[in-house]
Amino acid sequence: MYKGRVVFGAMDEVVFGTAAAEAVVAQMNRLGTTRAFLMVSGTLNRETDEIEKIRKALGPRCVGTFDAMRPHTPREGVIAACEQARAADADLIVTVGGGSITDGAKAVQICLANDVRSVEDIDRVRAHKGVAPPINPPVVRQVSVPTTIAGGEFSAIAGVTNERTKVKEMLRHDLVMPRAAILDPALTVHTPEWLFLSTGIRAVDHCVEGLCSREAHPYADAQAIKGLSMLAEGLPRVKADARDLDARMDCQLGTWLSMGPLSSGVPMGASHGIGYVLGAVYDVPHGYTSCVMLPSVLRWNKSADAGRQALVAAAMGQPGKDAGDVLEAFIRGLGMPCSLQDVRIGPEHFDRIAEQAMGTPWVPRNPRKIDSPAQVREILLLAA
Numbered sequence: 001m002y003k004g005r006v007v008f009g010a011m012d013e014v015v016f017g018t019a020a021a022e023a024v025v026a027q028m029n030r031l032g033t034t035r036a037f038l039m040v041s042g043t044l045n046r047e048t049d050e051i052e053k054i055r056k057a058l059g060p061r062c063v064g065t066f067d068a069m070r071p072h073t074p075r076e077g078v079i080a081a082c083e084q085a086r087a088a089d090a091d092l093i094v095t096v097g098g099g100s101i102t103d104g105a106k107a108v109q110i111c112l113a114n115d116v117r118s119v120e121d122i123d124r125v126r127a128h129k130g131v132a133p134p135i136n137p138p139v140v141r142q143v144s145v146p147t148t149i150a151g152g153e154f155s156a157i158a159g160v161t162n163e164r165t166k167v168k169e170m171l172r173h174d175l176v177m178p179r180a181a182i183l184d185p186a187l188t189v190h191t192p193e194w195l196f197l198s199t200g201i202r203a204v205d206h207c208v209e210g211l212c213s214r215e216a217h218p219y220a221d222a223q224a225i226k227g228l229s230m231l232a233e234g235l236p237r238v239k240a241d242a243r244d245l246d247a248r249m250d251c252q253l254g255t256w257l258s259m260g261p262l263s264s265g266v267p268m269g270a271s272h273g274i275g276y277v278l279g280a281v282y283d284v285p286h287g288y289t290s291c292v293m294l295p296s297v298l299r300w301n302k303s304a305d306a307g308r309q310a311l312v313a314a315a316m317g318q319p320g321k322d323a324g325d326v327l328e329a330f331i332r333g334l335g336m337p338c339s340l341q342d343v344r345i346g347p348e349h350f351d352r353i354a355e356q357a358m359g360t361p362w363v364p365r366n367p368r369k370i371d372s373p374a375q376v377r378e379i380l381l382l383a384a
């Protein structure tokens with residue numbers, strides 16, 4: 001018998017197929033907000049006219065732009081953006097960019113609501129062992145226009161890196177989930193190929209770890225299977241033709257579906273847990289962490305979840321094949337890194353990675369039970 005609880009998140013709408021500038025204005029009208037603070041990709045802001053299109057469409061309702069968030073969302077970037085948004089008296093944050101910017105704005109929401117004004121103050125609001133402290137709910141909310149496809153805009157969790165300890169920490173509150181996500185494939189054409197495709201593997205990772213979880217349920221399965229199928233078909237089409245907007249839209253919709261498990265209470269596993277450490281400590285892009293870890297995690301887990309892994313291979317159009325092999329071939333076909341060596345992580349680092357991964361929220365909920373860093377090290381050796 002299944003047992004679980006599906007909580008529908010605080011997102012009101014997902015808008016797809018409408019130009020971002022038009023959709024952002026419509027969201028402000030719907031929400032009754034008048035002072036939009038933009039948190040955006042520096043590259044998009046400086047090298048394209050995409051952000052200017054949004055500013056022009058908003059007119060005087062745009063009260064500021066922050067474009068200096070670095071990868072992995074360091075605490076320093078969160079505080080800098082928060083101070084700028086506070087000074088602008090913003091009543092809505094609009095993000096245009098990748099996951100680091102999306103997560104940064106979620107963290108800013110919490111910081112604004114809880115008078116967080118310094119890097120050290122973030123200790124007051126961050127989660128400990130996945131559990132958030134009692135905090136004031138966000139009042140200034142967020143609308144997100146993603147340009148990568150890792151799916152963070154569909155979650156109520158922000159990952160923020162403490163650069164002093166080299167640990168990626170979690171900030172969470174139900175209301176940090178954006179009020180709306182706007183999926184405009186034309187904006188993603190500016191995203192570097194490696195970034196779009198690797199974050200696509202991050203979305204694949206959401207589907208796969210959701211399907212293979214001990215806590216999976218039919219509601220999450222339905223979304224993960226369809227999302228995985230769309231990503232498995234769409235990502236090679238984007239690789240073949242960067243201007244194929246239909247393929248990009250399929251990937252964006254697949255990414256939305258990929259977040260079904262996580263947003264309905266199904267935990268991720270060791271690929272995500274180890275990935276947190278690779279990103280925070282070794283600055284590996286979070287899409288790459290999934291590329292190098294997911295096939296090996298599946299191989300290590302297979303003795304515990306072979307039946308669930310069969311769903312993965314079938315959703316990717318290769319029923320009966322080994323899911324780890326199917327995924328590795330898929331990742332190689334996209335030209336992505338496939339081993340820790342490919343991202344310059346050698347065995348001398350494995351003990352540290354294994355120790356820190358045990359402290360993440362996901363490794364303890366891996367489908368094959370992980371009791372010690374020695375077992376994480378076994379996975380790392382498979383991925384070496």
